[in-house]
Amino acid sequence: MQSPNAEPGRARWAWAVPLAALALALLTAWFDPPALRGLRYATFDQFQRWHPRPYADPPVRIVDIDDESLRRVGQWPWSRDKVARLLAGIERGQPASVAVDVLFAERDGTVRRTATDPDADLARTLAQGKVVLGFGMTARRASPPAGADPNDDGLTLKAGYFPLGGDPTPFLPAFSSSVANLPDLQQAAAGQGAMTFIPDVDGVVRQVPLVLNLDGRLVPSLAAEALRLAAGVGHYTLRSSGNEGGVIDVRIGERVIATDAGGALWVHYARPQAARYIPAWKVLDGSLPADAFRGRIVLVGTSAQGLMDLRFSPLGGVIPGVEVHAQALEQILTDHHLERPGWTPAVEWIATLLGCGLVALLAMKRSAAVSSAGFLALAAGAGLAAWAAFVRGSLLLDPLTPMLAMALVFVPTTVMRYLQSERRQRWMKQTFARYVSPNLVDYLIAHPEALVLEGRRQRCSFVFTDLAGFTRLMERMDPATAVGLVNGYLDRMIAIAFEHDGTLDRIVGDAVAIMFSAPVEQRDHEQRALRCALQMQAFSRRYVDDLASRGIEFSETRIGVHTGEVTVGNFGGEAIFDYRALGDAVNTAARLEGANKHLGTLICVSEATLAGCPDAPARPIARLRLAGRAGYLMTYEPLQSPDAEYQRAFEMMRGGSEQALAAFEALASERPDDALVRLHVARLRSGTSGDAIELLEK
Numbered sequence: 001m002q003s004p005n006a007e008p009g010r011a012r013w014a015w016a017v018p019l020a021a022l023a024l025a026l027l028t029a030w031f032d033p034p035a036l037r038g039l040r041y042a043t044f045d046q047f048q049r050w051h052p053r054p055y056a057d058p059p060v061r062i063v064d065i066d067d068e069s070l071r072r073v074g075q076w077p078w079s080r081d082k083v084a085r086l087l088a089g090i091e092r093g094q095p096a097s098v099a100v101d102v103l104f105a106e107r108d109g110t111v112r113r114t115a116t117d118p119d120a121d122l123a124r125t126l127a128q129g130k131v132v133l134g135f136g137m138t139a140r141r142a143s144p145p146a147g148a149d150p151n152d153d154g155l156t157l158k159a160g161y162f163p164l165g166g167d168p169t170p171f172l173p174a175f176s177s178s179v180a181n182l183p184d185l186q187q188a189a190a191g192q193g194a195m196t197f198i199p200d201v202d203g204v205v206r207q208v209p210l211v212l213n214l215d216g217r218l219v220p221s222l223a224a225e226a227l228r229l230a231a232g233v234g235h236y237t238l239r240s241s242g243n244e245g246g247v248i249d250v251r252i253g254e255r256v257i258a259t260d261a262g263g264a265l266w267v268h269y270a271r272p273q274a275a276r277y278i279p280a281w282k283v284l285d286g287s288l289p290a291d292a293f294r295g296r297i298v299l300v301g302t303s304a305q306g307l308m309d310l311r312f313s314p315l316g317g318v319i320p321g322v323e324v325h326a327q328a329l330e331q332i333l334t335d336h337h338l339e340r341p342g343w344t345p346a347v348e349w350i351a352t353l354l355g356c357g358l359v360a361l362l363a364m365k366r367s368a369a370v371s372s373a374g375f376l377a378l379a380a381g382a383g384l385a386a387w388a389a390f391v392r393g394s395l396l397l398d399p400l401t402p403m404l405a406m407a408l409v410f411v412p413t414t415v416m417r418y419l420q421s422e423r424r425q426r427w428m429k430q431t432f433a434r435y436v437s438p439n440l441v442d443y444l445i446a447h448p449e450a451l452v453l454e455g456r457r458q459r460c461s462f463v464f465t466d467l468a469g470f471t472r473l474m475e476r477m478d479p480a481t482a483v484g485l486v487n488g489y490l491d492r493m494i495a496i497a498f499e500h501d502g503t504l505d506r507i508v509g510d511a512v513a514i515m516f517s518a519p520v521e522q523r524d525h526e527q528r529a530l531r532c533a534l535q536m537q538a539f540s541r542r543y544v545d546d547l548a549s550r551g552i553e554f555s556e557t558r559i560g561v562h563t564g565e566v567t568v569g570n571f572g573g574e575a576i577f578d579y580r581a582l583g584d585a586v587n588t589a590a591r592l593e594g595a596n597k598h599l600g601t602l603i604c605v606s607e608a609t610l611a612g613c614p615d616a617p618a619r620p621i622a623r624l625r626l627a628g629r630a631g632y633l634m635t636y637e638p639l640q641s642p643d644a645e646y647q648r649a650f651e652m653m654r655g656g657s658e659q660a661l662a663a664f665e666a667l668a669s670e671r672p673d674d675a676l677v678r679l680h681v682a683r684l685r686s687g688t689s690g691d692a693i694e695l696l697e698k
Contacts, residue, residue, distance in 0.1 A: 014420060018360035018413040025405035029352045032345075034201060040398045041200055045314035047390045052315060053268040053338075055276075058330040059295055062277050062322055063090060065102075065302040069280040076307060080108040080118035082284070084125040086300070089283040091129040093293030096230035099132040099222050101195055101301035101309070101322040104181045123188035130229040133186065134195035134222045136179035137214060154178075156186040159228055160235035161211075161218045168238045171246035172213035172263050173198050193225030197311065197324060198264070204312045207264035208328040210250045210257065211238060223325045226297050227252050227332060238263070245342060257332055258339050266396060267328050268338035269315050276326060277303070297333070299326050340396040352402045355382060356409045363413035375410045379403045455569030458521070460581060461529035461609055462562055462589035463502070463514040465493060465536060467555040468597060470510050477553075485547070485554060486510055492539055500532040505580050510555075513590070515581050518568040526563050526612025530605060533559045534638060537603055560592030562606040591626040592635065595695050600675025607634035617642045620650050621676060622693040632692055637676060646677070653680060654691040660684055 028036065063086070070076060078086075083102075090098055108118040126133070135155060155178045175196070186192060194212055197205050210224040220228065220236065228236065231253030239248045246261025259265055280300075282288050301322025302309050310318040331338070355378050362371040379402075386399035467473075467489075474482050490512065494504060497514040501522065505513035514532060517525035540557035547554045564585025571580055592604040599621055610618055618636040625632045649663035661684040667677045683693075 014416060015364065017416045018364060018409055021409040021412050022356045022360055025356050025408045026349070026353060028408075029349055029401050029405055036401060036404075038200075038202060039400050039404075041202070041204065041206060043386075043398065043400045044206065044396055045204065047387065047396075048269055048314045049316065051391055053270040053327075053331065053336055055270040055273050055330075056334055057275060058334050059096065060276070060297050060299070060326050060329045060333065061293060062320075062326050063280050063283055063298055063300045064277045064320070064322075065280045065300070065304060065307070066277075067304050067306075069284075070304055070306075072281040073284060076302070076304070080104075080122040084118070084122045086280055086283055087122075087125050087129070087131065089286065089288075090293055090298050090300070091125075091131075093288070093290065093298075095129075095293040095296050095298045097130040097132065097190075097226045098298045098300065099134065099193065099226035099325065101134050101222060101299060101325060103134060103136055103179060103195070104185050105179055107182065119182060119184060123184045126185060126188040126190075130190045132191040132193050132222060132225040132229060133181045133189040135181060135192055137175040137194050137196040137212065137219075138177050138179065139175055154183065155180045155214070155219075156183070156192065157217075157219060158189075158191045158234075159220055159225065162235055162237040163240065164237060165240040165248070166244075168211070168240045168247045168263060169213050169216060169218065171240070171261050172211055172218070173209055174213040174215075176215055178214055178219075191220075191225040191229050193220050193222035195222050195321070197321065199312070202312070204314055205267070205324050206314055207260065207266055208324060209262070209264045210259060211236065211247075211263040221325075222299075223328045223332075224250070224252065226299065226325075227255070227329060230297050231255070241342070248342075255332060258337060258341070260340060261342060265328055265331070266338040266340055267314075267324065268331055268336060268394065269313055269327050270330065271315065272319065272323075276323070297329055299329075301325075337394050338396065339394060344395070344397055348398050348401055351382065352405045355379075355402045355406045359406045359410045360413055363410055363417060368414060368418065371410070371414065375406060379406055382406075455567055457565055458518050458568050458581075459525075459563065459565050460518050460568065460585065461516040461525045461612075462505070462560075462581070462586055463497070463516075463529050463533050463536070464511065464560045464589045464593040465514075465540075465557050466511040466593055468558055470555045473553060473555055481552075485552070489540075489543060489554075492543070493536055496535050496539060497532055500528045500535075502528065502532055503579075505586075511593075513586070515568070518581065519579065524612070526609045527616075529561050529563070529609060530613050530616055530638060533561050533603055533605070556602060558593050558596035558601075559603045560589045560595065560605075561603065561609050562589035562592055563608040563612065564588065587628065588626065588633065591628070591695075592624075592633075594697075595624060595626065595635070598695055598697070599693075600679050601637050603638055605636045605638055607636065610636050619643045619646050619676075620691070622691050625692065625694045625696075627696050649680075650691065653684065653689070656689050660689075 065076065073082065083104075087098065087100070104119075104122070178194075180186060181189070181192070194209070196209070196212065198207065198209060199205050208223055209221050212219050212221065218236075218238075224236070228234075233253045237251035239251070240246060241248055247259050247263040249256050249258045250263065251257075257265060278288065278292065299322050301320055303320040303322075309321040311321050311324055313319045330336075358378060359371075359375050362374040366374070382399040382402045386397040389395040389397045477485075490507065490510070493512050497504060497512070500516075501520075502514040502516050503518060505515040507513075514529075516522055516529045516532075522528060537557060537559055544554045544556060562585055564583065566581040566583030566585050568581045569579070571582065588606065592606060596602055596604050601621060604621060605618065610616060617639045619639055621635040621637050623632040623634050645667060649660060649667055652660035652663055661681070664677055664681045664684060667674065668681050671677055
């Protein structure tokens with residue numbers, strides 16, 4: 001099994017997933033593919049549906065050639081004298097200007113020519129007011145009539161232009177030719193404006209151009225010309241950002257209208273209003289109030305289904321094309337702005353970068369729950385910020401690109417982290433289940449930060465066990481029987497260690513080494529180690545007695561317990577996992593286990609361990625100088641209850657009292673089976689005093 005020391009390298013490679021997703025998200029946002037633009041526009045449309053422009057009865061009216069007007073007056077096309085009567089009826093109402101969203105490209109064919117020319121009558125009517133005629137535009141160059149000047153498209157414009165800051169023509173929507181009105185009608189009209197819209201790929205009209213590029217010539221839109229005539233000015237002022245940034249705004253009289261780089265106005269649509277429309281038949285029969293048009297901009301158009309002048313609206317459904325012009329004029333005249341300035345893509349790209357970066361960090365560094373909450377909070381923040389900008393600032397900011405980009409980073413990174421977590425959990429279960437108790441495995445899976453495999457200094461407690469004289473016993477025992485007995489013994493010893501949340505350090509033959517406070521730190525590791533040793537010793541005694549009752553000889557267990565600072569970690573390299581501890585404390589615990597055979601004890605506990613168990617009853621053994629150590633180590637034998645008589649005799653011996661021998665001899669007569677008492681009696685009789693014992697053998 002590969003060691004987890006390779007995890008840092010894997011972690012570095014793991015960053016390739018969020019970084020690649022981040023790069024892809026940023027490139028997608030930068031190149032802005034049509035599908036992304038479509039989703040962005042759909043978001044803007046939803047904003048409009050949630051928060052349409054309030055209708056405040058602005059000075060704009062539509063004279064509508066509706067189905068009822070066609071029923072009353074006659075089917076379209078109407079004769080020019082009827083159109084003239086309609087315009088004359090509007091002019092009598094003293095409007096600010098009139099814009100006709102109808103094209104008169106051919107002579108009147110509905111009336112046989114007589115002394116009165118209907119087109120001439122219409123021209124005279126046009127000349128009496130401030131009327132804008134609409135013309136069409138096409139991207140394909142039309143073939144000029146035979147004998148006509150190929151550079152003359154027959155379009156006569158009435159307005160002038162003052163460009164500021166550079167030539168705006170390259171940034172405007174470009175068309176190659178126009179479909180113009182009759183020349184005498186053009187001459188009579190006060191202005192001419194393009195009726196052309198530029199719908200988005202989904203057919204929705206979201207912007208109305210104020211100025212367009214007709215084969216290198218600046219031409220106004222129908223709405224712009226209507227506004228110019230109402231303002232009583234003869235020119236437009238176009239302000240551009242150098243020769244690279246496009247149009248900034250268009251000035252018409254006193255009004256400065258912010259546009260996009262292509263000179264178009266973003267339209268914030270109001271809901272359909274019946275007050276906006278006046279049927280054409282009411283103008284013709286003279287049934288309108290005298291002030292119905294006074295001071296207003298009047299647009300003449302059609303909503304009749306059969307005339308096919310219908311457009312898709314961001315609010316849903318279709319509306320007459322003339323209403324799009326009217327909505328744009330309403331917005332301008334009420335000083336309501338809907339803008340998407342040139343700096344917004346840069347802001348959105350930066351927001352995308354920051355949002356994706358934060359999502360990547362959360363997904364890589366935090367739990368799935370925290371990173372998911374962070375992603376949702378960031379996505380919601382982007383949406384709420386864009387919504388607030390729309391409602392409070394009339395700004396169109398795109399929340400969808402940052403949201404989608406963050407999702408593009410979050411999803412693969414989270415999936416990768418999940419797969420990594422699953423792999424790590426499987427590895428931990430497979431590996432640590434052999435070393436530590438199941439509840440510690442569960443804890444490490446839930447808190448992987450608690451696991452440090454690279455190596456660290458840690459104060460731990462150790463329990464070393466070994467079977468006394470087991471090698472000689474094995475020589476007399478059937479191998480199959482010996483293996484079964486040892487395995488049963490070791491299974492229970494390890495189970496006891498796991499019950500106390502110990503970690504299996506190693507098994508060498510019949511010897512077991514248990515570690516406490518690693519890999520998970522345990523504040524009471526000394527107490528755990530001592531309780532574990534006592535339970536192991538109790539089990540060993542029962543195991544020996546049970547086998548003896550069946551006529552099977554088995555060895556007693558000797559145990560050493562010590563506490564000290566060691567280095568813990570994986571010492572198996574890249575090829576194999578071997579989580580263990582190295583240091584003097586480990587060797588000392590092993591030496592204490594071996595000291596039992598010289599002392600006559602079964603459990604030998606160091607003073608360092610017993611200091612962490614203040615209520616544990618124990619009797620002092622001696623100050624031992626173990627093999628390989630320069631100093632002495634105070635050791636104890638744990639008991640079920642305090643032994644006051646032994647303690648008094650030991651204190652006499654430690655103090656060099658001549659009465660110590662008599663005290664221990666009295667204890668020996670009372671406790672003939674107490675090996676530790678017999679040891680001290682033998683030492684004192686040999687003339688040795690004090691509590692120090694040197695054990696130079698391992």
